[in-house]
Amino acid sequence: MTPPHSDPRAAARLSVAPMMDWTDRHCRAFHRVMSRRALLYTEMVTAPALVRGGARHLLDFSETEHPVALQLGGSDPAELASAARMGADHGYAEINLNVGCPSDRVKSGCFGAVLMQQPDLVAECCAAMIAAQSREVTVKCRIGVDDQLPEEILPHFLSTIREGGIRRVAIHARKAWLKGLSPKENRDIPPLDYPLVHAMKAAFPDMHISINGGIGNLDEVRHHLDRGLDGVMVGRMAYHDPAAILLDADRLVFGEADAGMTREDVVLSMLPHIDAHLGVGGKLGQVTRHMLGLFTGLPGARRWRRILSEGAHRDGADSALVLDALAAVGEAAA
Incomplete structure (x- = not known):
């Protein structure tokens, strides 16, 4: 059972993004010391590794990490459903589907950002994951890929996955260029479009929307929250300068008394x-x-x-x- 204080929807007011090779269980233990409230994510775990490879050790985590969410990668509805059930049985508070990672190994496996081109498949995957277990299923996506027009594809994508049962998303406010840019370049070169993400909240007021990408301090976090977004997801800055993001987050973002931790x-x-x-x-x-x-x-x-x-x-x-x-x-x- 997930502890009652671990409501991931409330914790998603501030979350630390899932980051390959970084947000392992030791990183999460370190981040949890600084913030009791922020939502933490695993590295992406592929559904095939769990279902076909039997790599259940990838699900290991400590109860002290809660609230913590499992991010899955995959594109087969039945396989993702099985992996989601495994994650829920293991005690994760949320199951997240990766529709944002632009790496070559993700693209070749037909999951990650390339799925922005197949919103119907994403909706089918999400519906299967929702039906398979009791935890909330969420999606992390980009605003588009390659030659897609974000102002057209993003609302269509959100509408489609909403029909599949999704009510909470984290949107990286950059396109992913699967042709011509490396994964590292995809984190910096495509321009940020924060206004588009804010527009999606206005267009889908019943959806819980977090913004991700390029956010560097708690003032920026609070700015996005004050403008009406439900949550802010911070990636690299939470890793490279973790105290700047997490040490005072419970007070400034969640309204708790100052813990006075140094x-x-x-x-x-x-x-x-x-x-x-x-x-x-x-x-x-x-x-x-x-x-x-x-x-x-x-x-x-x-x-x-x-x-x-x-x-x-x-x-x-x-x-x-x-x-x-x-x-x-x-x-x-x-």
Whole structure:
């Protein structure tokens, strides 16, 4: 059972985007220390890996991560339904379908952003996922791909998946160019169109719409919320400068009392997770690689990154190295 405090719809007021190779369970544990309220997502897990490959270990997470959502990739309705059922049985608060990732391996598998070209199939997939289990099914998409006209395709896409039962979407406010741009270039080069996403909220007032793409601080988050959007999804900035997005989010975005947590408190709070991971044979660097940006912009940030980057992969590295790096930050700030 998902804990009662884990309502993903309420938590989606601020969420951290699913990011391949980044938002694993250690990253989510780190982010959860800074915000009790924000919605967290897994990396994309492909339905074939779960259903055909038996890779159930990809579903592992801790109850302390809630509210946490599972993002699935795929394009076969029956397979996605099975994967969604597995995710719900595993305890995820939400099941999300990836219709936004532009990577070559996603395109070749006929899932991700290429599905913007097949809204009827997306609706069929969503309907099957909804029928298969009890968690809310959501979609993360782009405003269009390649030569599509976003002002035409996006409302058609939303209308079509709405008929399939979808009531909550996160829209990356850029097109994806599947021809000619790399996945990295697709995160920066296509221009952002925030007004179009806001227009979709006006056109579909009964849908819960979050905006994603290029959002760099909590002032921008609050701006989009104040203008009527239901949620804001932050990606790279939440990873590279996590404290700037998450450390004060519960107060400024969710209206809670100030918890008064400092970056030092965050580090100390991560030590039990680190020790537990090391205790089952894990490596320190598997956790600390997600923590490198914690002191971004502050005195000692370079020392923090250097000590952890150079030492975390050495044999025997443990939480003492993290405390050494924290002490170096304190010395630089003194």
